[in-house]
Amino acid sequence: MVATAQSILFIAPPTAVTTVFSLLKEEGFEVGLADNLRGALGFIKKSKPLVVFSRPSMSGYRVEDLLAEAVQDDGFPPVVVFTEQGSAQEAQRYLEKGAKDYWLEPLDAEKILAAVPAQIPQSSGGAKSQQPSDKSAIIGTHPAIARILALAKQVAKSKATVLIQGESGTGKEMIARYLHQQSDRAGAPFVAVNCAALPEHLLESELFGHEKGAFTGAISRKLGKFELANHGTMLLDEISEMDLGLQAKLLRVLQEGELDRVGGMETVKVDVRVLATTNRELQQWVEEGKFRQDLYFRLNVIPLTLPPLHERGDDVLRLARHFVEQFREQYQLPPLEFSAEAVAWLKSYEWPGNVRELQNLMERSVLLAGAGPISTSHFLLDDTWTPPEEAAEPVEEVSSTPPQDVAEPHAPAPLSGESMENVLADRVLPLSEMERIMIMRGLKQTSGNRTQAAEMLGISVRTLRNKLNEYRSRGLDVP
Template identity: 40%
Template sequence: MKPTIMVVDDELGARQSLEVILEDQFRVLLAESGREALEIIRRETVDLILLDVHMPDMDGLEVLRRIKEEEEGIDVIMVSALNLARKAVDAIKLGAYDYITKPYEPEDILSTVHRVIQQQRLRRELDFLRKEVKESRGLDQIVGQSKAMVEIYNLIKKVAFTSTHILITGESGTGKELVARSIHNQGDRKDKPFVAINCAAIPSELMESEMFGHEKGAFTGAHTRTIGKFEHANGGTLFLDEISALRSDLQAKLLRVLQEKEIERIGSNKPIKIDIRVISATNTNLEEAIAQGKFRQDLYFRLNVVPIFIPPLRERREDIPLLAQHFLNKFNTLYHKKIPGFSEKAMNALTRYHWPGNIRELENLVERIVVLSSGNEQIDLKHIPMEILLSSEQDIQDLMGREMGLIKMRDEFERRVILNALEACQWNQSEAARMLKISRNHLIQKAKQLGILLRKP
């Protein structure tokens, strides 16, 4: 989406000249007076304003002052036919970004505008990163008010100031690493390293070196001494994600490290004392893995001192509205959007969906909607993908609970799907039929059969 530039000048020729220079790379709005400019910024998102200094009715400096009162974050470049030092100083004091004089070269205008837009982008990224860092220091990043999440919050507070080992379980995408980081950041190790290893992502032949490090010459290609993740995490927290993927011989070495609180680099027989808390996570059933001989029982007992189970999103649907709004706020900031929220029908559709990818899938969906949104309108059914609108799992569970016969269940399910499609297409029958992959006549016939009025209620 192109940045929006507004040109404010009482001379038509000056406005048109700047429009020609800018229109290929930017969305350009034109205003012939200060009052018109103020009206535009009240209804439009404007990134930068090129403002003429000398205008009738309202002087450029007065317009600048009022713009900053309305929207302090908008950058303004003052434009003047005269090189007046006093005016330039006054403009900068009132918050103008720069002051340029006519006549100007197109390259000078474009260079200045690009510099402003680039600095805005960097400011947004810096603000976003500062906010992320600030929030990651506490529980702010974990969103939810369900009973299960309240219990997890309380458990985090209890274990944060201990050094006990913790095993976090839950499906993929439920936020296991987020919980691990919160435990670290809430406790007395928060100023020490938090080091994460994904045991499933690192090739098994490299895993030992990754964990414990190696000495120079320990094996072919070991040209220098390398410090392992255990040493990097000394004094802090080591997070072992997907612990079930750890090779059996490394499970034995990990058990010894946890018992002795010391490691040995590959190629060395000198023990190195370490002080770390280990938090592990898995999306598999370790007790089943033990029964199948794939995971050591003694290691399981060492890791599972305090178990934390994170339920899947479908089992805490009351958290979905909070999470959706949280991600919307996050991506509004990141992508410089002002999408106000979700309509009731859109939120109902999100709440009904079963979310096999859990929180990660919801986050990705909200990001997609924000990125593809062309304006700042509320998120409605038309923005929700087909696979979510027509998801059947929760609807079927609801219908099963009502003890209907098979034919009535089918009719009610079809009725819900057709109504969802009509809502998503704003009651356009042809578009709804295409969404459902049936003909318009078939849709009309089916609606009549199911008692659906094909007009917006």
Template identity: 45%
Template sequence: MTSKAILIVDDDKDMRLALQETLTRRGYGTTLACNGIEALERMREKEYQAIIADIKMPGMSGVEMLQEVKKKGLNTPLILITAYGKIEDAVEAMKAGAFDYIQKPFSSEAVEAIVDKALEQNNKKATKRRHMPKGEIITNDPAMQKIIELASMVAPTRAPFLIQGESGTGKEVLARFIHNHSPRKEYPFIAINCAALPEGLLESELFGHEKGSFTGAISRKLGKFELAQGGTLMLDEISEMNLHLQAKLLRVLQEYEIDRLGGREPISIDVRIIATTNRDLGEAIAEKKFREDLFYRLNVVSLVIPPLRERREDIPLLTDHFMHKYSRDNGKGSKVVSKNALSLLMEYPWPGNVRELENIIERAVILSRDNTLSPKDISLPFPLSVKAEVGENGKQCSMKDMEKALILKTLTEYNNNRTHTAKTLGISIRTLRNKLKEYRS
């Protein structure tokens, strides 16, 4: 049997040694800790495949230790030992996210069975992450899992989706997930960025045009709606669409037909529309920049993706995924991330979200000469002390301040070249322009 590392945490020396004897006999490697604080120190030094700990310990309880483990983004299964008849302790343990619990007194066989079960599930999760199919979403976050569950449930229907979230959170990934889990998956998935094209060109791109419909229209052109027939059309940054096009889109959602520019008759379409935005559409409606009736048509199913800083337990999963992906794509050997480097990633606020994490891991994989990524390989756009730079009077700054600091710093690095700045930040030039206008006002 391949040796697995198990961390045993108990303030009772006899219990620690008894558990160690049982698990060593089973073929597992073990490390002992007498309390939760010492256990957290051990976890900084080494990766463990399972943890077994007493729920009642001085200084830091087993549940408090479990909460700290979760905060660090570790997904190690943790088994808590409870006293005989203490059902409330068992309930507390499971609510806190323990893998399972075991009541005193227990037999060696019971310990072996529950640890084997924990390791089996841990192995399945690791294998699933390594072989995650394209279009699947990598997460252990409860809020994200609820979003995926809702998306999966509604995907087989015709209903439109409105996906909201900050830049880089994975709105297009979720849109593709919906497409791939619907009857439309064999048909096209087409995405268009509403902020990336001039207004006149966007209308032609969406609806198509007939020959001679305007100067330069030398032949008929099919628009994105027709090209996506039977499939899915994703309208990225829908908030940047002008009111004229919003009115035309509203008619599409009501009648499921379009008119080409210069066309004489409407054309029936069968397309699922998914709109995405990183703006607050409520504010846009109040400012008369977005139609309220269109919002209600799009908002049949609304999904709000939380920023990466609110789902930190996903950072190790995503880091592992991106390391494997870019090691494979660039012909590099298999790499791992050191504990210190992972701590750095866990502490960073990620204003650019998952896209920013992906870019940083890609760079680290390409430039690192070692098989282990260390802190020196992690090149963050600005130091973790940026709060001190952009905060006022020692106060913590908001994420808007962090975003502003990142944008202005990147703009300075590219000598005010907006094209390169927008590309690096993963946003459109129009979004960058709007942000800069907002900062000036």
């Protein structure tokens, strides 16, 4: 992580954070993990996190002690308390002691990003700076991409809804950001919601908000994402996964520009430009009765369909070089080039994971290539890669010492197999590696039963499946 990255601190067990770390890393945040007060205060002093997310208690730690430190320091970051099983009484107690908010698990990355101060650049969640950056630049000159960008720019200043379709990993969200940045709403909030990440009753509250006492745990009024996005843009990601009943309420917002909070008695007017993405054939879902036809027509005013990466010709190499340069700068490595065999392979591969798979592959190759050039062995397609000579020297035995208080990701090359298990107690690993280790442990302990492993890890089976697919795309051996 670059030194200038904004940071977020979690005071919690690693298993509570693994499901959100990858997205926070993609957003450019440095993520710290502490398990006691001393480590937390050390990280806060050094990295000045934007927000601190804390479990109420762990062995030798109480969030009350952290909040006592916070009230004595005007510059202390806001503290959000999150717990597996909470109560209204507990929430009131922590809020009275100075906590900014009180959440029930599981953690959701979009909600975390929405809690980050609005002036900090980010790409989903709450209001943010909308200055275009290299990260949001759309790379490619293929005619299909050029046509999509031209059409997007032409309709960007309108309020028309846009339906962006394409396979997973093709860059649908980046097109949505491009539309927002080119619109008259560029200075207003851009709020993204993953419709597949929450069950129906929680998604309704996230979208439309709720009043105090609307349901158990609703200890105060909460504004929904539509109200947070007022005068800006709302991205409904994976819109096809929204429940049919909630689709009817969404249709009313689109048609009338008004909504009712859960448990509310008054109608709230909103001015929001809505964009939606899906990797489904939505017309087919309409025919099968899985998606409302009237909502489909209302969303499909401007249809944009992104081509899969393998159909974009030389854009593969343009994107590969872009990602290599991006990761080379991030990890402060020397300039890197591709070997002829690597270029040939990049052009011939089918890219089932599309741009996301290419990005992950380029990060891996940059970390393994050293001084370069990048060859196919650095893609870890098989067992042909061997460590450089200097990396093969005997490793000094590490003495047994207490684990460090804070884990800060440093992005070493991924470890694999039993070696991960052997070094976990003696090394500080990036949270992405810790996440993978915990997932593999869960699968091992349940003899490969994904349902039981997901329950043990506190994530959905769908999230576990997506993680395993991600590891496979990176060439890692997974069950």
